[in-house]
Amino acid sequence: MRNWITPCLxxxxxxxxxxxxxxxxxxxxxxxxxxxxxxxxxxTGVHGLAVDKxxxxxxxxVVGNAMWQVDxxxxxxxxxxxxxxxxxxxxxxxxxxxxxxxxxxxxxxxYRENDQAPMRVLAKDLPGLNSLDFDRRNGKLYASQVFxxxxxxxxxxxxxxxxxxxAKDLGGFNGFEVGPDxxxxxxxxxxxxxxxxxxxxxxxxVISASFDIPAAANLDGKGNLWVVDTAAGELSKxxxxxxxxxxxxxxxxxxxxxxxxxxxxIYVSNMADNSIQAVNPDTGAVRTLTSGKLxxxxxxxxxxxxxxxxxxxxxxxxxxxxxxxxDLRRMHSTGVELEYPFAxxxxxxxxxxxSWFTGTVQVIDRATMKSEIMTHGWKAxxxxxxxxxxxxxxxxxxxxxxxxxxxxxxxxxxxxTSGLAGPVQMVLGPDGGLFVSEAAGxxxxxxxxxxxxxxxxxxxxxxxxxxxxxxGTLVVAESAGTRLTxxxxxxxxxxxxxxxxxxxxxxxxxxxPPYVPTGVAVGADGSVYFSADRNNAVYRIKPQR
Numbered sequence: 001m002r003n004w005i006t007p008c009l010x011x012x013x014x015x016x017x018x019x020x021x022x023x024x025x026x027x028x029x030x031x032x033x034x035x036x037x038x039x040x041x042x043x044t045g046v047h048g049l050a051v052d053k054x055x056x057x058x059x060x061x062v063v064g065n066a067m068w069q070v071d072x073x074x075x076x077x078x079x080x081x082x083x084x085x086x087x088x089x090x091x092x093x094x095x096x097x098x099x100x101x102x103x104x105x106x107x108x109x110x111y112r113e114n115d116q117a118p119m120r121v122l123a124k125d126l127p128g129l130n131s132l133d134f135d136r137r138n139g140k141l142y143a144s145q146v147f148x149x150x151x152x153x154x155x156x157x158x159x160x161x162x163x164x165x166x167a168k169d170l171g172g173f174n175g176f177e178v179g180p181d182x183x184x185x186x187x188x189x190x191x192x193x194x195x196x197x198x199x200x201x202x203x204x205x206v207i208s209a210s211f212d213i214p215a216a217a218n219l220d221g222k223g224n225l226w227v228v229d230t231a232a233g234e235l236s237k238x239x240x241x242x243x244x245x246x247x248x249x250x251x252x253x254x255x256x257x258x259x260x261x262x263x264x265x266i267y268v269s270n271m272a273d274n275s276i277q278a279v280n281p282d283t284g285a286v287r288t289l290t291s292g293k294l295x296x297x298x299x300x301x302x303x304x305x306x307x308x309x310x311x312x313x314x315x316x317x318x319x320x321x322x323x324x325x326x327d328l329r330r331m332h333s334t335g336v337e338l339e340y341p342f343a344x345x346x347x348x349x350x351x352x353x354x355s356w357f358t359g360t361v362q363v364i365d366r367a368t369m370k371s372e373i374m375t376h377g378w379k380a381x382x383x384x385x386x387x388x389x390x391x392x393x394x395x396x397x398x399x400x401x402x403x404x405x406x407x408x409x410x411x412x413x414x415x416x417t418s419g420l421a422g423p424v425q426m427v428l429g430p431d432g433g434l435f436v437s438e439a440a441g442x443x444x445x446x447x448x449x450x451x452x453x454x455x456x457x458x459x460x461x462x463x464x465x466x467x468x469x470x471x472g473t474l475v476v477a478e479s480a481g482t483r484l485t486x487x488x489x490x491x492x493x494x495x496x497x498x499x500x501x502x503x504x505x506x507x508x509x510x511x512x513p514p515y516v517p518t519g520v521a522v523g524a525d526g527s528v529y530f531s532a533d534r535n536n537a538v539y540r541i542k543p544q545r
Contacts, residue, residue, distance in 0.1 A: 025526045027471040028543030031497050035542075037307075037323045040535035041274040041292020042077035043068060044505065044516075045313055048090035048131070048175070049259035049267050049276070053097035056080075057259070057267060057289075059276060060088025062104045063296050063312060063516065065508050067091065070276060072261070075289035084508030085110060085119060090175060090257065092141070094134040098157075100141055102129040106509055109143055109155060122155045123163050131186065131216070135178045142166070142184060142199060144173040152184070154199060167202030175216025175228075175257045185225055187214030194227055194238060208243040211236075212334055216257040220264070220281065228255040228268055230332040235268055235279055249284045251277065253333040254313055271295060272313040272330050274536060293325040297531035297538055299343035299354075299383070299425075300465065300519025307521060307529055309538065310341035310353060318538060320523065328369065337362065337371045343425065343517055345385035345392075352384035352392050356512070361394055363410065375410050382517060383426045385434075393448075395423040395436060397512060402426070402436065402446060417451040420444065424464050424514045430472060437463035437476060439514050443487070456489050462504070462513060465520030465530065475528055477518035479504035484520065484530060484541070498541055502534035 044064025051057055057070040058080065065083025070076070079086070089104035100111040100122065109123040109132060122141070123129065128148025132155075134141050141155045143163075151168040171193075176186025184197040185207075193209040194217050212231035217238075219225055225238045226248075233253040237246045254272035261267065266279040267289070275291035296312035307318040308328075315329040315338060329338045339360045341353040350372075351364040361384045363372045379398035386392045391406035393416065401418040405411070422439030429435050434446040435456070443457040443466065457474075461481035468474055474487045475497060483499035507515035516533040523529065526543040 024470050025524075025543070026545065027469075027473065028526060028545045030544045031528070032542045032544050034498050034501065034530075034539040036537050037320070037529065037540045038293050038297075038318060038325060038538040040502075040532070040537040041294065042070075042290055043274045043292075043295075044533065044536060045271045045295050046269045046274055046276065047256045047271060048088055048101070049257050049269050050091040050093050050099075051259050051261045051267070052093045052099065055262075057261075057276070058091050058099075059269060060086075060091050060101060062087055062089050063505075065506070067101060070289060072265075072267075072278070072289070075276070077290055083506065087508060089129070090131040092133045094141070094157075095136040095139055098134075098139075100132055100134070100143075100155075100157075102132055102143060104128065104130060104148075105507075105511065107148075109141075111141075111157065120159055122157065122159055123153070126151075126153070126163070131173070131175045133176060133178045133184070135182055137180070137182065140178075140199075142176075142178065144170075144176065144186075146172045146174050146189060152197065152199075152202065166199055167197065167204075170197075170204065173197065174214070175218075177218050179219055180221075185219055186217045187211070187227060189213060189215065194225060207240065208238050208245055210243075210245050213332055215255055215332075218258055218260050218266075220260055226258060226260065226266055226281070228258050230255045231334045233333075235266065237281070248281065249279045249286055251286065252330075254330050272311070272327075292536050294536050294538065296516060296533060297536060298516050298519055298533065299341070300521045300529060300531050300538070301344055301346045302467075302521035302523050302529060303346055304524075307538065308344060308346065308351070309519065309531060310344045312340055312342060312516070314338075315341055315344070315353060320529075320540075337374055339374065343381075343383040343519075345383065345426070347386040347388055350386035350390065350392070352386045354378075354381040354384040354394065356380040356382050356397065361392065361405070361410075363392060373409060375405065380512065382424050382514060385426050385428070393426060393434065395420075395426055397422050397424065397439070397514070402434070415451075416448060417446050417453050420453075422512075422514070424517055425466055425519075427466050427468060429468060435466060435468075435474065437466050439463075439512075443474065443476065443489075457487050457492060460485070464514055464517040467520045467522040467528075469522050469528075470524060470526055475520055475522055477503060477520050477530060479514070479518050484528065497528055501530070501539075502532040502537070503530070505533040 048060040067081040067086040088101040130146035132143035153163040171191040172189030215230040235249040299310040353362040400420040461478040484497035519531040528541040
């Protein structure tokens with residue numbers, strides 16, 4: 001086994017040292033203040049929208065665990081309900097101004113009568129509670145499960161009766177609205193259709209089956225159903241009487257939801273751009289209220305003049321010289337395979353994307369940028385690292401192990417080591433060893449040839465991303481300490497690169513402590529880059545000599 005893996009390690013170590021092979025910068029005396037390479041933005045992925053009785057535009061974020069209010073003229077945004085209670089995949093306003101919203105990751109629906117009233121939980125233990133709306137005639141409240149479940153429920157606003165199951169296995173009844181006739185109008189995500197559902201018996205009537213992936217639908221009171229298609233990036237108008245569809249505005253893919261204001265303006269959210277756009281229904285004219293270049297930046301790797309970043313709702317490339325951001329892949333785009341990536345690894349010819357949320361590791365060919373395979377069934381993979389021989393190392397936080405996957409479909413699995421205290425991120429060291437951050441507060445070096453491991457640093461505050469400098473020290477993101485720390489592993493000397501940073505977003509109940517891992521990368525000149533999950537930016541810290 002030792003002879004088989006040694007060439008792989010030698011090549012991998014050579015790749016890791018390639019940035020240093022021409023000229024190795026000396027260790028700097030200190031560091032400059034962080035500068036934004038990619039500017040911050042509001043939200044952390046934006047989803048459900050609603051216009052309340054006060055005329056406020058409300059926007060929900062699931063990953064960001066908050067509900068925001070957005071000025072409909074200026075786009076200025078601020079948090080209305082913080083996390084974790086404010087986590088909202090969808091928001092509904094009742095006939096008296098009451099408000100309900102879905103805590104998607106917690107499987108709950110929360111409710112309050114007004115801004116001053118206490119919050120109450122109307123439903124719980126229903127994974128994937130996604131969309132909801134009130135019947136404005138009588139105040140009845142309906143909610144659907146999507147992705148983590150597939151069902152439609154009636155909820156008791158008084159909180160006395162248990163939820164009533166209306167129907168299940170519908171096909172993903174996503175962002176819906178209750179019409180003036182008491183019927184429920186919305187999309188079936190997995191059936192390319194918009195439908196009408198009778199809440200009394202769950203009967204489904206198809207209105208139109210002409211979409212790629214319809215994500216949400218709202219009524220305009222004029223006989224039309226407005227629909228956002230996330231895969232096509234379109235806002236369409238569908239006539240209720242004939243089902244005729246008219247594309248009114250062509251937008252970007254990864255659309256999530258919409259809301260129609262009393263003046264007829266249609267507001268549309270895009271999860272990959274942290275954007276809300278206002279569309280004139282008569283002309284199709286589009287005005288962007290607010291947006292960002294990144295959605296939820298996490299894993300980060302540098303290669304030459306580019307940074308690669310897993311953005312949860314997209315996979316992107318950043319030009320180091322200009323800060324320009326290029327989409328490589330976006331969630332839910334037609335013909336694009338991507339499953340909420342949180343981390344990435346690079347080799348000379350492969351890219352590996354990992355998602356602890358979906359339990360997937362995706363391998364992409366760097367020459368063609370085509371997906372080779374999407375592997376499923378991993379136990380919360382927090383990082384993946386392709387090696388020079390084509391195999392991939394996967395760090396599973398749920399099993400505390402590092403596994404090497406190889407073979408035609410990466411179905412040959414060999415556990416390199418186990419017993420790790422929450423492996424988060426990995427990097428190959430200059431000596432060919434694998435260095436892993438443990439959520440418990442350690443950095444561990446693993447000998448890939450025999451799986452032996454030893455702790456090389458401890459006492460860290462939830463270490464996540466890590467990267468070696470050209471002069472051989474290790475930079476680690478301590479997310480619980482909101483700082484970056486440089487460690488000389490030879491003598492355990494440490495110094496702070498920067499502190500009081502916008503990192504360390506909390507996941508709320510049921511979420512693993514690392515949540516969105518802070519990515520760290522170091523360029524050939526010694527500049528340190530990190531992703532900021534609290535404001536969706538990427539920063540650069542230049543060395544001072």
